[in-house]
Amino acid sequence: MNDLYPPESQKLDFIGHLEELRRRLLVCLGFLLIAGIVMFSQGHKIMSLAKRPINGMVDELIFITPSEVFVAYIKVSLLSAFFICFPIILYQSWKFIEPAVSSKGKANTYFWMSLAMLGFIAGLNFSYFIALPAALKFLLFFGQGVATPNITIAKYISFFGAFMLIGGVIFEIPIIIGLLTEVGMIKTAMLKKQRKYALLIILIIAAVITPTQDLVNMMVFAVPMFLLYEVGIILAAFIEKKRDRNLK
Secondary structure, rough: HHHHHHHHHHHHHHHHHHHHHHHHHHHHHHHHHHHHHHHHHHHHHHHHHHHHHHHHHHHHHHOOOOHHHHHHHHHHHHHHHHHHHHHHHHHHHHHHHHHHHOOHHHHHHHHHHHHHHHHHHHHHHHHHHHHHHHHHHHHHHHHOOOOOOOOOOHHHHHHHHHHHHHHHHOOHHHHHHHHHHHHOOHHHHHHHOHHHHHHHHHHHHHHHHHHOHHHHHHHHHHHHHHHHHHHHHHHHHHHHHHHHHHOO
């Protein structure tokens, strides 16, 4: 196909895509900056929410450098800004790839974006109320009698942020599977056939993304990821049945 167009035309098209990507990145960064400033002004309330999963497990968080608390407030402000701006980031990402998507893929744009938002919110709640408390309880219990936990606020916020982001991302698995099924890139039969390989890949991904390197916390993410893969198969089967009915 590229042979049909002169090199100059291809170069201009590539530069146009880069310019479009730059513009949409700047929009996202602008919203993140504004939201981050607003969230920083509410830093004390946000920090209280972030500390809630560890409350009662340690006496208090500490800091060992003069700037550590300030940096932790910036981190938690940017993290909360990202959560708030996720719909905008999602929309800008879609608008960038939209020209390359078929009309079939564009038909249910807002349906899939809504599902992606619901999945992201579900993932945040999973991490906040289940995964993070479970990981903290295991790790702190494991250290009992060995050392006294003196956790710095910067280390805790990094740990907290990693769990929240991972939770939000992994809950997008069934939505991605469903979307790829709708545009015809994957089929339910293939997903079922490759289940054992999917499990292996999930275990490897869980080992890489888990903030700690212990088996228990790896399973905290691996098990939901595999269950979400199964949900994706159910969603894919539903989409295929609906498509088959429409063709009749």
